[in-house]
Structures are given as structure tokens and as C-alpha cells.
Amino acid sequence: MQRMTSPILARPSEWLLLAALAACYPFSAFFDPGWGRENGILENAQVVVLGAGFVAAMLAFQRTRPGRTALLALWAAPIWLIFAGRELSWGRVLLPAPGMESSHGLAATGMLWLQPFVKPGVVLLVLALLFYAWRHRVDRIVCAAFARRTPWLCFAVALGGALGSTCAEGHMGCSLGLGAGRSGVFEELAELLAYISLVTIQDSIMRVAPARTPVEAPSASGI
Numbered sequence: 001m002q003r004m005t006s007p008i009l010a011r012p013s014e015w016l017l018l019a020a021l022a023a024c025y026p027f028s029a030f031f032d033p034g035w036g037r038e039n040g041i042l043e044n045a046q047v048v049v050l051g052a053g054f055v056a057a058m059l060a061f062q063r064t065r066p067g068r069t070a071l072l073a074l075w076a077a078p079i080w081l082i083f084a085g086r087e088l089s090w091g092r093v094l095l096p097a098p099g100m101e102s103s104h105g106l107a108a109t110g111m112l113w114l115q116p117f118v119k120p121g122v123v124l125l126v127l128a129l130l131f132y133a134w135r136h137r138v139d140r141i142v143c144a145a146f147a148r149r150t151p152w153l154c155f156a157v158a159l160g161g162a163l164g165s166t167c168a169e170g171h172m173g174c175s176l177g178l179g180a181g182r183s184g185v186f187e188e189l190a191e192l193l194a195y196i197s198l199v200t201i202q203d204s205i206m207r208v209a210p211a212r213t214p215v216e217a218p219s220a221s222g223i
Contacts, residue, residue: 009113015154017197021157024189025176026166033181038089042188046087046195053174054080060206069209072141076202078125083195090118103121142182145209154197154204 035041054077059074085091091114133139167174168187176187 001016002121009150010153014157014200017157017193017200018153019216021160021190021193024186024193026065027184028178028182028189029191031182031185033185036181036184036186042186042192043087046192047084049192049199050080050084050087053195053202056199056206059204062207068141069206071136071223072138072209073206075129075136075138078129082125084124084186088147090115090122091128142205142211145205148208149204151201151204158194158197158201161190161192161197164173164190165194175183 002068037043057073057077061070061077064070064073098107163174164176165187167176168178168183176183176186
């Protein structure tokens with residue numbers, strides 16, 4: 001009986017994430033609107049969380065190699081970098097502010113020279129990740145972990161955060177009726193909690209995933 005119910009149990013930290021998501025709407029009124037701006041405090045916090053997800057994936061890779069879970073960790077690591085690149089607008093937020101081009105012209109020129117290659121590079125990386133997932137049957141590793149424990153609340157928070165952020169931006173015909181400043185704060189708070197939930201999901205998978213999951217793929221025996 002315990003084995004059947006264990007996949008749906010939630011940890012206190014996961015309930016805390018759900019409570020924080022529910023509190024985003026009322027508490028967004030008390031934050032400085034500057035926190036929700038581009039390259040603001042909340043967006044920088046998101047990049048820190050995404051960087052933590054990347055570091056956690058690499059640590060899990062080192063800890064579990066040459067087991068099967070290391071395959072999953074190595075696959076997950078670049079995804080955090082893609083998310084971080086998106087939050088940094090693929091480097092555009094690192095460009096000098098308007099009026100500073102004359103003193104930082106070389107840096108700005110260098111970043112702009114790289115911009116046309118960013119999106120094609122991301123597409124190639126995503127295609128490589130899809131091939132890697134198929135080649136090493138990453139889905140079976142994830143399913144084996146979820147058979148032991150599924151962090152449902154984290155999935156709910158990640159989905160709720162994504163939907164809340166989308167509505168705050170006014171996409172998909174959805175609007176929260178918030179002012180511009182408060183809407184930006186709510187959007188960034190929702191995204192921050194969604195990213196924290198994804199990091200928590202990764203941690204949950206790495207904790208319970210079997211070291212060696214039986215698969216049929218001939219290349220999935222190790223690193």
C-alpha cells in the first residue's frame with residue numbers, strides 16, 4: 001500500500017511553493033515596480049535559479065556516473081543554459097545602455113556580431129538534445145523515477161507560474177487587469193516560482209531515479 005501512495009506524497013517545501021504562487025497576486029502590489037523590469041532584481045534572481053539548476057545537474061552527473069541517471073543529468077544541463085539565455089535575451093541585456101555606445105563600442109559590436117548566430121545555435125542544440133533523448137531513452141529514466149515518486153505539486157506550480165506569466169503579459173487573450181508596474185512584478189514572480197519548481201522536480205528525479213534502468217537501446221549502458 002505504501003508503494004502505491006508514495007508517488008503522490010508532497011514535501012513541505014513543495015506545499016510552500018504552492019502557497020508562494022497563490023500569494024503572488026496579492027503581494028505583487030507591495031513590490032517596487034522596478035523589480036519587474038527588464039534586467040531587474042526578479043529577472044536576475046531567475047538567472048541565479050537557472051544557474052543553480054545547471055550546477056545541480058552537473059553535480060548529479062558527477063555523482064551518478066557511470067550509472068543511467070548520469071545520462072539524464074547530462075541531458076538536463078544544457079536546458080538550464082537555454083532558459084538562462086532566454087532570460088538574458090541571448091546577451092542583449094549585457095549590451096551597454098543607450099548613450100554609452102561611444103565608451104563601450106567594441107563590447108557592443110562584439111555582442112551584436114554574435115546575435116545572428118544565437119537562435120540557429122539554440123535550434124541545433126535543441127535538435128541535438130532531442131536526438132540524445134531518443135538515443136539514450138531518457139524518457140524511460142524519467143518514467144522509472146516517477147514510478148517511485150511524482151512531484152505533482154511542483155508540476156502544478158510550474159504550470160501555474162507559466163500560465164500566470166502568460167496572462168500578465170496579456171498573451172492568449174488573457175488579462176489580469178493589473179497596472180503596468182504591478183503586472184511586470186507579478187509576471188517575474190510567477191516565472192521565478194516556475195523555475196524554482198523545475199529545479200525541485202530535477203532534484204526529485206535525481207534523488208529517486210534508479211542508478212541503472214533497464215532499456216533496450218544498445219548505447220545506454222553508461223557514459
